[in-house]
Amino acid sequence: MTMMQWLTGPNGVLFSSTSVIVVLILMLFMSIKLYASYRNKVTYRWLIAAISLMMAKQAVLIGLAFSRQSLPPWIYLASSLLGIVSFIIINFVFMKLYTYRTAQLRSLPFLIMAGATGALAAAQYAVAPSGSGTSGEGLIVSFPLLDVYMIVVTLIILLATRVADLSPKYYTGLIVYFIGELARMADAYVFHGGQPWLLLLGLLLPIVYFSLMFMLLFEWVIERLMSTYQSSIVDGLTGLYNRRHFSSKADALLKGSKSMAIIFCDIDNFKRLNDTQGHLKADIVLKRVAEIIKEEASSIGSAGRYGGEELLACISTERVKPDVVAESIRKRIESETIVTVSVGFSTSKESGSVQEMVKQADEAMYYSKMNGKNRVSSFKSLPASAKNLG
Known part of the structure; x- marks a missing residue:
């Protein structure tokens, strides 16, 4: 037996379905954790249901591949139904996860597609399924109407999501799934099993599709x-x-x-700005002041918000002088915004703890505030009478 014969026989189905099931188990584990951790329970219930249906379909495919006798058509019908309905649900869930902040995703179109699946399945079963090959000693039963509908559903979802801000992996996955379905249909209805490479595509591309879905879910969890x-x-x-x-x-x-x-900075006359120009304008100014402090502290330290209009920076002074950085912050804010700041700073030479340095820098800032504003003061240079007054 050649490798191609092995891959396109029951063992190939076993390999494909088992690989997909492994990926689905990982997705199921993440889905259950999401369900337990977040509030949006309904979406995660649908996700768990879709993954469970997909796993059931793969299990049915394995059973059908190794069957040594003719099986009733409804088993093949169940396999097709599980595949289409689970595909519709999983795409609804992923679109819900990735568009919930930017768009109101309606569930009605997906419900209609799922309902149409059942109606078409009933119609196809009532008319008659068709045979398209052999499995063991039995005839493989196929449902052309459902197979065509699967292609249509994939195209509808692919076209409907073009305007949504979804990951390229999502669209790649849909295209991969679409190609896999086309390969499967061509093998079943056009070449009747005469082109092994088409069957191989139909077996391998689902692994790629579900791997992409796993990566999407994993990335979403990380985000x-x-x-x-x-x-x-x-x-x-x-x-x-x-x-x-x-x-x-x-x-x-x-x-x-x-x-x-x-370095402790306090925006001068910030309350007046709030009262005269409104909170929106004040917030814009506050954000710009924060950007300046962050830029000045980058590569030598960090910046933080202490509370209200009070902003801080902690910097290493091994290569820079704190008074130079503090003055640069003050000058930039004065020239680049409509406000000024009173600045105070303290170094590790004056105190060995961050909490005490913040307190000292606050006192130095308060001294700047009480002595004309828009200036820089060092805690070390404060007169004794000005200390412990902030």
């Missing part, structure tokens, strides 16, 4: 995890680290560098 992680460490408005994560970054910087500084 959700990354999004959840980002929202736990980043301030939603400014894009800077939130207070808690900034403190951890500053602690790490203090441990990993010989010297560092905390």
